[in-house]
Amino acid sequence: MAVARIAVVAGDGIGPEVVAQARKVLDAVLPGIEATEYDLGAARYHRTGEVLPDSVLAELAGHDAILLGAVGDPTVPPGVLERGLLLKLRFEFDQYVNLRPSRLWPGTTGPLASVKPNEIDLVVVREGTEGLYAGAGGALHRDTPAEVATEESLNTRHGVERVIRDAFARAGRRERRKVTLVHKTNVLTHAGSLWARAFAAVAAEHPDIETEYQHVDAAAMFLVTQPQRYDVVVTDNLFGDILTDIAAAVTGGIGLAASGSINPERAYPSMFEPVHGSAPDIAGQGVADPAAAVLSTALLLDHLGHPDAARRVTEAVAAELATRTSGSPRRTADIGDRLAAHAAS
């Protein structure tokens, strides 16, 4: 029997290039993975008009995890692949934990003058199946001066509490053991109150974990002025979308950011992907940095119960980044080879 059955969605642009390196590394640290490729994304959409056929969704459901490169292309209308593929998978597979670690790695420089490598080491636990992403909303009198358009944020105690629980569980496994709740309780009073009460209830079960609350505007500011202060941040779907991009920015950009859309109970496959997009401008040249895709496999391995293999992958990336001299030419495949060799040893 395979140690794990992985569905691979290489996708568009640089997706296939970086996913190829991620698979090298995966095979090196965990031999015996069964990987099946699925052709989804902009290319398939243009060829067939299909985004995610039900039959493919059903097949994906039979896997332990999904490894995704990048989907998207400027030629596809906005929303088609986002709603039809990425968000559809998050919702169908109940991936309620959107996990996004940010570290300022040794050997890299972020944009902040006063922050040194290793000083930023945080993880955002973003809710993935509720809030403004629920798709609730509509419009009346479209294209007239009387048009009104709504978007509704839906929040359930069920959905909020489970992601907060996950955040506390993760904090308990980290050194600093601190969870920051981010919301906007002073304006979004109904949802804010639900989040705050659920947070207080879960916090009461974890007296050993430090907690704090911040409004989203303040958190956005402090992520720039004092990112060192964060350990685990738990927040709603939209706030998490914004805050994780700021966290990526202060740690050197989305080029190094990994992400997991996780169903912690493993009732459905979780999905792991670099935060960066398909980067059509550099696609096919063999120069894309596979670091974020490889770091995503570390999240995947951790999720599937292989923390040792995950640690070796992370260490391989850390070693690679620490020795990078700026300006030296880097080929995607060479980096992948080095990472695989390092992680296997």
Added chain:
Amino acid sequence: MAVARIAVVAGDGIGPEVVAQARKVLDAVLPGIEATEYDLGAARYHRTGEVLPDSVLAELAGHDAILLGAVGDPTVPPGVLERGLLLKLRFEFDQYVNLRPSRLWPGTTGPLASVKPNEIDLVVVREGTEGLYAGAGGALHRDTPAEVATEESLNTRHGVERVIRDAFARAGRRERRKVTLVHKTNVLTHAGSLWARAFAAVAAEHPDIETEYQHVDAAAMFLVTQPQRYDVVVTDNLFGDILTDIAAAVTGGIGLAASGSINPERAYPSMFEPVHGSAPDIAGQGVADPAAAVLSTALLLDHLGHPDAARRVTEAVAAELATRTSGSPRRTADIGDRLAAHAAS
């Protein structure tokens, strides 16, 4: 007759201290202002239980503008002063343009290693009367496992188009003449579509103004990695709340950030205030920096049709900041005196 009738809400904490300097400067550049003080904020709330009595609201309505210091105190439950005072004024007085300029001033240093003074000079035009701030939402089955809480974002063509028009008008008076629309059209498809169509329609009337669109997560990232690229940013109420704090952070923090809640037609009084809060920790010591409060009077003067006086105030602040040597003691009142003298000359 007075040149202008200003309602002054000094408020809590350092509010009265910084507002006193702002008034010195106002009187120096525009003699003949009639100012009336209104006692609102945490102190009044604790004393009388009142936040904003209807009679006071009616009196405020008779003024040309409101100058506010800061309201709030940790002892007041979250939301009380925000919804009851600040947001109430924005909505009652139809202050649909929330104007927030951000500059990296000569003599100051921001947190970004590669950005030099003067390189950041942007203004966010944030919608102030719609979106998730409308107060639409509710909860069912509160405090049970079945609880659901909603928040609704309400967007009208009327409300969206007028703030976009204001942004284009402002861009037309600036050097770079560029407007960036920020939204999340790929997920918030209904509201996003309304914003995008209104933006395209107004843009078509201004062929001389450069336009671009960015998703809010990307904009949050680029405000950290390339803040130089922005001129005028127009966005919805909640996105504007978050983005303006990032813009403040990359220009040295909210200590220097000014803000106007503006009804451009002057059908109602507009309100001008520093973005910082009441800072109870340093209140009463005479050490608060009045720069943001004074910069808010520049926005006030501009709004009331005194661009020359506004320019002199801004230049006084710029001169003051340029000569500040770090570590030298600064007294709030001394700074106010210097700014008033400089602006008057």
